[in-house]
Amino acid sequence: MGKLLDSINEPRDLKKLSLAQLETLAGEIRQLLLNTVAANGGHLAPNLGVVELTLALHKMFESPKDKFIWDVGHQAYVHKILTGRREDFSTLRTAGGISGFPKRCESQHDAFGAGHSSTSISSALGIALARDLSGEKHNVIAIIGDGSMTGGQAFEALNHAGHLGINLTVILNDNEMSIAKNVGALSEYLAKMRTAPTYSKVKHDIEYLLRRIPAIGDSVANTAERVKDSLKYLLVPGVLFEELGFTYFGPIDGHNIPSIMDVLNKTKSVKGPVLIHLLTQKGRGYAPAERNPDKFHGVGTFCIETGEVKKKAGAAPAYTQVFGDALVKLADQNNNIVAITAAMPDGTGLKKFAAKFPKRFFDVGIAEQHAITLAAGMSTQGKRPVVAIYSTFMQRAYDQILHDVCLQNLPVTFMLDRAGIVGEDGATHHGVFDYSFLRHIPNIVIMAPKDEDELQHMLYTATEINAPVAIRYPRGSGLGVNLKPEFTKLEIGKAEELKTGNDVVFLAVGAMVEPCYRAAAILAEKGISAGIVNARFIKPLDGQLIRHLARDTGLIVTVEDNVLAGGFGSAVLEYINSQNLNWVKLLRLGLPDKFIEHGTRNYLLNKYGLDEQGIVASVETFIRQFGVRR
Ligand SMILES: Cc1ncc(C[n+]2csc(CCOP(=O)(O)OP(=O)(O)O)c2C)c(N)n1
Ligand SMILES: CC(=O)[C@@H](O)[C@H](O)COP(=O)(O)O
Numbered sequence: 001m002g003k004l005l006d007s008i009n010e011p012r013d014l015k016k017l018s019l020a021q022l023e024t025l026a027g028e029i030r031q032l033l034l035n036t037v038a039a040n041g042g043h044l045a046p047n048l049g050v051v052e053l054t055l056a057l058h059k060m061f062e063s064p065k066d067k068f069i070w071d072v073g074h075q076a077y078v079h080k081i082l083t084g085r086r087e088d089f090s091t092l093r094t095a096g097g098i099s100g101f102p103k104r105c106e107s108q109h110d111a112f113g114a115g116h117s118s119t120s121i122s123s124a125l126g127i128a129l130a131r132d133l134s135g136e137k138h139n140v141i142a143i144i145g146d147g148s149m150t151g152g153q154a155f156e157a158l159n160h161a162g163h164l165g166i167n168l169t170v171i172l173n174d175n176e177m178s179i180a181k182n183v184g185a186l187s188e189y190l191a192k193m194r195t196a197p198t199y200s201k202v203k204h205d206i207e208y209l210l211r212r213i214p215a216i217g218d219s220v221a222n223t224a225e226r227v228k229d230s231l232k233y234l235l236v237p238g239v240l241f242e243e244l245g246f247t248y249f250g251p252i253d254g255h256n257i258p259s260i261m262d263v264l265n266k267t268k269s270v271k272g273p274v275l276i277h278l279l280t281q282k283g284r285g286y287a288p289a290e291r292n293p294d295k296f297h298g299v300g301t302f303c304i305e306t307g308e309v310k311k312k313a314g315a316a317p318a319y320t321q322v323f324g325d326a327l328v329k330l331a332d333q334n335n336n337i338v339a340i341t342a343a344m345p346d347g348t349g350l351k352k353f354a355a356k357f358p359k360r361f362f363d364v365g366i367a368e369q370h371a372i373t374l375a376a377g378m379s380t381q382g383k384r385p386v387v388a389i390y391s392t393f394m395q396r397a398y399d400q401i402l403h404d405v406c407l408q409n410l411p412v413t414f415m416l417d418r419a420g421i422v423g424e425d426g427a428t429h430h431g432v433f434d435y436s437f438l439r440h441i442p443n444i445v446i447m448a449p450k451d452e453d454e455l456q457h458m459l460y461t462a463t464e465i466n467a468p469v470a471i472r473y474p475r476g477s478g479l480g481v482n483l484k485p486e487f488t489k490l491e492i493g494k495a496e497e498l499k500t501g502n503d504v505v506f507l508a509v510g511a512m513v514e515p516c517y518r519a520a521a522i523l524a525e526k527g528i529s530a531g532i533v534n535a536r537f538i539k540p541l542d543g544q545l546i547r548h549l550a551r552d553t554g555l556i557v558t559v560e561d562n563v564l565a566g567g568f569g570s571a572v573l574e575y576i577n578s579q580n581l582n583w584v585k586l587l588r589l590g591l592p593d594k595f596i597e598h599g600t601r602n603y604l605l606n607k608y609g610l611d612e613q614g615i616v617a618s619v620e621t622f623i624r625q626f627g628v629r630r
């Protein structure tokens, strides 16, 4: 580790450093980022791109008095290193270690927690308003990427801040990338600004030319002020932001520390909201990440020398990939199928679809709400939209699902990837609320596959029925089962009995079916006979089967990787109650009423009793309590 970085324990330590030392420090920080992310996985490219910016911010301002609000927060590693977490940085994203996102409980320097995008300007505005109401004096700075700027909430906040005319700084970190290449008209507008001459230069050139007109030149130049100003609508970069009430500075080289410090200094004396447009390079300083910023956006462990990501040998195809391949197959046969992603074509498995059916593929930017209502609109015209969004990000679009899709009973398919426990990204990213926030919506059908083959059939079924459908499946590899070449239409609301048992029965859903198999095998060794049912449907429930199970053993164990509150087990409980099956003893296994921390998926499943050992232990206690019918 470099000597200089070892001496930085808090932001104040930067104040005494020269420019040359800051640049040395930038190199040392990049090395630490590289070593740590190569070992732990994480968001490498976004952080490599903000090293100079973060150094300049901490040099020019005084955190924690001044507040930095990082949008998404996936690029806050450098901030963490500079704010007292350097020594613990090796624990990044590991259980009990430093989080991959800003967290108020982790440090007083993390002014606002994040993980989902486009919230920084709203929260910064809230902090600035509170500051003014309390008569305090400090700076509030939101740092938002060009991708996150495509989210509607960012514009809601700009609109409000510009109207208030409040002192607030927004730094637009423009690297022309979301996770994939950034999309949309805003992105094109920013690209134009990258190459536009600065307004002051254009204004000066025009004035110079006017004054050279003999005799009348001077007076024309003086009276043409309004004309010159109106030219800014054509020429000034950032006019969009200016019109929203912000003073625009930029574009500025985001890797040039003195330039960043200079603009930060200038903006300190500006009244009202300011937007600084920085140009940065995602992955800066590490050639493989500069070449493939999308691959190194969020990356697993990798080899620093080659940039090769370490993959488990012989791993089964991921659910994501199976979904993507199945959708291409279905779209070949059904021209009405269209696919929609909110800025995650790769993460959701839609890249192949996009390549094969470019006209039927829509990347809407980080705009989950828009994605859903867009799909609703298309479905009214006979299209069959399949919207693939991670479970956690779908939380954003609850009202659009309810009001725009389900209320009108429109046949939109929601593919909720990364459902359940996702692992190292932690509380902001676990998809553990979807059963609960969808289940009570009328008309919707909700399914969860026990393996990747069933995922294909569920997708096919969804595109064949006339109803809104949500299918949720976990992050990572499937079970390695054979994929049937023909798709089967599943009977709606029909569960699958996998194994009969005399003592107790598992009513398991989605990724939890598999550990129940293993749990049943362990229980069998202990003399307990457990049946297994793959629920398949969270809604509608297979009421007939539940009544049978109630008669057979009277002991039912529901298992889900969702919060227990309002989840699948709750649905079964409600059903049992509605049918007066009051002799049934029901054990609900799932996640507790708390936010689940970060750690590997296996670690967390074990900790929360959802691996086979935990399930066995819970069932043994359950049986000890109620006994079995023999
Ligand atoms: C609501 C929401 N949708 C999707 C994501 C996934 N996501 C995380 S970062 C990111 C791209 C952000 O791009 P940008 O803001 O430009 O930051 P960069 O990584 O380029 O620095 C996306 C789509 C998210 N975090 N939140
Ligand atoms: C910061 C963010 O929201 C994404 O980058 C997310 O971490 C991606 O998750 P996956 O690695 O599961 O695609």
Ligand SMILES: [Mg+2]
Binding pocket: 145, 146, 147, 148, 173, 174, 175, 176, 177, 178
């Ligand atoms: Mg970006």
